[in-house]
Amino acid sequence: MSRVVVGKIVEIIEHPFGKGNLTSDGVQWSDEATSTLGTYVDVESITINQITPAGGPGGEGTLIEVEFGITWAQKCDGATDKAVGKIQARNKDGTWTDLMTEVTNATAGTTYEEKTYSGRFETVTNFQKVPFDVKVMVKSNGTTNNAIGKVKNSSYVKCIYRIA
Numbered sequence: 001m002s003r004v005v006v007g008k009i010v011e012i013i014e015h016p017f018g019k020g021n022l023t024s025d026g027v028q029w030s031d032e033a034t035s036t037l038g039t040y041v042d043v044e045s046i047t048i049n050q051i052t053p054a055g056g057p058g059g060e061g062t063l064i065e066v067e068f069g070i071t072w073a074q075k076c077d078g079a080t081d082k083a084v085g086k087i088q089a090r091n092k093d094g095t096w097t098d099l100m101t102e103v104t105n106a107t108a109g110t111t112y113e114e115k116t117y118s119g120r121f122e123t124v125t126n127f128q129k130v131p132f133d134v135k136v137m138v139k140s141n142g143t144t145n146n147a148i149g150k151v152k153n154s155s156y157v158k159c160i161y162r163i164a
Contacts, residue, residue, distance in 0.1 A: 008163050013157075016046040017030060018153030018154075029152055030043065034147070035139045037142075037144075043085075048157055059163060061130045061161040062130075063129060066123065066159040067119065067157070069118040070116070070118065070156075071114060072152065074112065075149075076105075081141055081143075082108045083139075086103065087135070088137065090127055091129045091132055100117050103117070137149075
């Protein structure tokens, strides 16, 4: 995590996804998560929560700008259905907001397809404060196979926010 504080404006960059054992190529993935038929399951869910450090600014605030770069892989456990995924965010413990439309694998089957979605998201009523939650989800688009997903460690969240 990196953090820059200028007056009452805080900028943070976190890579909270896909932690695990070190690897020879530096690529790590979260644990796999498996959905039941046609039902979304959280692949990985994280909280961006800036605690006020002793003697300095931080803590809760209002988002000015938030940027995401999230890569995950999804597949099904059989050759009939396609995996579907999406990313959501919310104010801590609030109502979930979709950050994108659902994305479906190009082909059915058991081979992982990586998906990378990135960019700046404009704040909305249910997603405009720090702390906030983010999650990556997967499901199957059919009724035969379960979907499986995992999140890559290069995924990040950057936000600029104003503290009270």
